Amino acid sequence: MVEFFTTNPFGILILTVVKALLILGPLLVAVAMMTLAERKIMAAIQLRRGPNVVGPFGLLQPFADAIKMLMKETIIPTGANRTLFLMAPMLTFALAMIAWAVIPVNDGWAIADINVGILYLFAVSSLGVYGIIIAGWASNSKYPFLGALRSAAQMVSYEVSMGFVIVTVLLCVGSMNLNAIVKAQETIWFVIPLFPMAVIFFISTLAETNRSPFDLPEGESEIVAGFFVEYSSMSFALFFLGEYANMFLMAAMTTILFLGGWLAPFGIEPFTWIPGPIWFILKICAVMFVFVWVRATFPRYRYDQLMRLGWKVFLPFSLFYLVLVAGVLLAFGWLPTAA
Amino acid sequence: MNWQLALPEIFLSCSAMAILMYGVFARPERSFVMSSMLAVGALLLTAMLVLSGTPGVGYNGLFTVDAYSHFAKLLILVAVGLGVVMSLDYAEHANMQRFEFPILMLLAAVGMMLMVSATSLMTLYLGLELMSLSIYVLAAFARDERRSAEAGLKYFVLGALASGLLLYGVSLVYGFSGSMSFAEIGRAMADPKTASPGLTVGIVFIVAGLAFKVSAVPFHMWTPDVYEGAPTPVTAFMGTAPKVAAIVLLVRLLSDPFGALLGQWQQLIVLVSIASMALGSLAAIGQRNIKRLMAYSSIGHMGYALIGLAAGTGAGVRGVLIYMLTYVFMNAGTFACIIAMRRQGRNVEGVSDLSGLGRTDPAMALAIAIFMFSMAGIPPFSGFWGKYFIFTAAVQQGMWLLAVIGVLTSVIGAFYYIRIIKVMYFDEPAPAFDPRPASLSFVVGASGLFTTFFFLFPAPVVAAAEAAAKVLFR
Amino acid sequence: MIAQLAFYAFAAILLVSAGMVVSARNPVHSVLYLVLAFFNAAALFLLAGAEFLAMILVIVYVGAVAVLFLFVVMMLDINFAQLREGFQRYLPIGATIGVILLVELGIVLGGWSLAPQSAGLRAVPIDPNVTNTVQIGRVLYTDYILLFQASGLVLLVAMIGAIVLTLRDRTSSRHQSIAAQLARTPADTMELLDVPSGVGTKGIGFLRPKVKEPAKVAQDNHGHIGHDNHGGHH
Secondary structure: OHHHHHOOHHHHHHHHHHHHHHHHHHHHHHHHHHHHHHHHHHHHHOOOOOOOOOOHHHOOHHHHHHHHHHHOOOOOOOOOOHHHHHHHHHHHHHHHHHHHHHOOOOOOOOOOOOOOHHHHHHHHHHHHHHHHHHHHHHOOOHHHHHHHHHHHHHHHHHHHHHHHHHHHHHHHHOOOOHHHHHHOOOOOOOOOOOHHHHHHHHHHHHHHOOOOOOOOOOOHHHHOOHHHOOOOHHHHHHHHHHHHHHHHHHHHHHHHHHOOOOOOHHHOHHHHOOOHHHHHHHHHHHHHHHHHHHHHHOOOOOHHHHHHHHHHHHHHHHHHHHHHHHHHHHHOOOOOOOO | OOHHHHHHHHHHHHHHHHHHHHHHHOOHHHHHHHHHHHHHHHHHHHHHHHHHOOOEEEOOOOEEEOHHHHHHHHHHHHHHHHHHHHHHHHHHHOOOOOOHHHHHHHHHHHHHHHHHHEOEHHHHHHHHHHHHHHHHHHHOOOOOOHHHHHHHHHHHHHHHHHHHHHHHHHHHHHHHHOOOEHHHHHHHOOOOOOOOHHHHHHHHHHHHHHHHHOOOOOOOOHHHHHHHHOOHHHHHHHHHHHHHHHHHHHHHHHHOOOHHHHHHHHHHHHHHHHHHHHHHHHHHHHOOEHHHHHHHHHHHHHHHHHHHHHHOOHHHHHHHHHHHHHHHHHHHHHHHHHHHOEEOOEEOOEHHHHOOHHHHOHHHHHHHHHHHHHHHOOOOOHHHHHHHHHHHHHHHOOOHHHHHHHHHHHHHHHHHHHHHHHHHHHOOOOOOOOOOOHHHHHHHHHHHHHHHHHHHOHHHHHHHHHHHHHHHOO | OHHHHHHHHHHHHHHHHHHHHHHOOOHHHHHHHHHHHHHHHHHHHHHOOOHHHHHHHHHHHHHHHHHHHHHHHHHOOOOHHHHOHHHHHHHHHHHHHHHHHHHHHHHHHHOOOOOOOHHHHOOOOOOOOOOHHHHHHHHHHHHOHHHHHHHHHHHHHHHHHHHHHHOOOOOOOOOOOHHHHHOOOHHHHOOOOOOOOOOOOOOOOOOOOOOOOOOOEOOOOOOEOOOOOOOOOO
């Protein structure tokens, strides 16, 4: 029986599908609960109550929202490019899902434990921009188009510094395998020696997911709702789910790169009793909390400020820090030996 | 690995970047002159590094330093240095004194040095692109002037096409010989009988791409327009150093890895050479604009230089090197005089603007006369000796036809060179030019002296060229 | 078997989408087909075991280059009738040249045989002991370091050229001096006054801004000014 799942192609296929469902199921529930958590946290920060009518503490609110979305009519504007218009939200959603294939939840617990895992994540996250551009263009409407342009420029700009941050981490690890990256943090989490890079990475993930204070592509006060003005019902819901799943993905990336993935803090007794996946989830939740916290605290950037931060502050700084880290590793002979 | 082989190139590119940083942070009104001065300093130091370099092959056979590359590099550095000095004054008047100008020249120089040291098709291509890209930008440097922008764009589009041809040739040669390295290619083609026709096609494409860079017929079409439109110091620059680099590269390429296929490419070079000489001398006759005239003249000169290559012997290569050396100085001097043709702060470019220069500015008229006589190949000026070495090499190989055509076209060419002298000394004087700045006087004086007195001390130059040619023909 | 099936599927999609890039009527569709073509090329790389190249292809070409293409193409207003105007006219000569080149290629390829020593001549034989990321690194940064740096210089020249030919110092545009803004404290700009009720501003008069506009800061070449003209607002 075990042999069937490890050697037979169909067995492997079935096993992979099951593994994928095991990851995606909880992920979708988490996304749903995240929308509620976000509203609750923001309410707390703004001294309000937040949703509290549907179910105990408003816990069923996300499901009520989902049902509402499903019941609505899908509207396709005249003059819109029908195929692309419907493809865009699916693309966003699918991309947010496939990235999870390489995320290790525990030592070796990944659907695909590939050599270039971090590059895969980076590649998939850089594709997210297509959903937005296609949506903005296919809507054949001016606000979505403006939103799409903003988002294209913004995501491409911040990817550059994100890339440098990732390279810095890779320098310290000597491998692009996500499992190896986490294992390299057994002595110390990278957030401590690479603290500035961790900050840059986190801020770049905010820009990459179009989250406040970099939510210019939506910019509801200027361009209504940016690229998804024209979307309604399920197509809108897919965008929504995709965006939140992307946030989880970015939180998972931050966790893996800087917060030691599934590792318990300090690796000492009381903490190690809790299994790795729980730590992983807790860390993701902490990062997600910061996402919401930032949204409730900071006003939106102006567009030129956003570009200035990306190109004139983050890029030179991350480049400098990359060279510094490389120099330190070389000078002290700490360079990891190539596998 | 002996990375020090490329020390001059490394030093030059690092100093280009350092000057760039200086220019970005310095006060804009001073940065141009200062960075030009720094550039000249960097070129001098690089020349010293070249002189102190030891021969060898490095970087996995991609890069070679030998007497041949030494000769070419020194010549290139001198030519670039003259170009930087010439641009000092012009840039101020044409309102283009931006510090990037000398930096682009330095980077172009790095490209040319890579080209002459290349012993792999990839190094060749990258050096060529580095040089060309810098020159495209330089040609369009006076961006508010329509002609300059047009020149830059034209040069860029045609240059990209030429690069495409070259790359196609490179890929064919790679595909049929199995290697990019000159040594390996040479080994693969040691026996011309088994060499595949694909190789010949590849060589033709590579020669076409390089012929574009040296503006040899039939790839000369861009030359007059670009020469005329580009700012004059840029034209002067384009007419000297890149020509040297491209010719030297062509010679090394054809005689080192493709040496065994002499029979295949010789006719090609002979044809190109004859066509260039004929067009250069005939088309220049009708020109009224002196920059266009110089463009056709340069096409003709490239034709003469190619005779030496067509000869396919050490003597021929020696001739090419001496010819390029004399050509650089004549050309730089002539262009310095053209830059000095300025009335009330405006540059003039007509041949007729020179009328009566013999009376209004005898010194400059004398200099131009020297350069024109030298270009026409009249003894004892240096241009004659360049032609002498080339033609004797051709005659030694029994290429009488080529030598005779060369002499004939020289005679025809002498007509328009001497017409300029006639205009200067026998026509009614036009209003005098503005006073000459010291930088231009320096260039005119230095190249004038070299051109006039070359015949007194040719021995060291000939010996150096001889040693350089020995590298290719042992 | 599965790998072969996958290969043919990806290769077929690659070819079809490459064809669509050229033939699609809408330029945005062309770019999207191009993206699809890149993807399939990446998949082929993966099948060939070159996972690093595959990912880099997606990151660089799909994630950045094609986005910028799309960005530009979306903003252009291309008239296709106009673009295709010369098509009929140039078709004969274009087709002739194409056919000649094709025949030449055919002749050349017909006489082509792989030399027996060609396998030994391969520039970079694959080393099974290291991952291909490491191997690419070795080739690029050790064997071909000279070319790598030279390409860097080429790109530097391209950058300098783009800046030199297009950058203009606009005196009309307003720049922000972040340092000047951050250096400002409430005490510099605000004054609290007791305004007697019922009098209005008569007794105080109209207050001028407390701080002057910051002097023109000579920052690089652009002549920035700190523009915050709401200093001293009462």
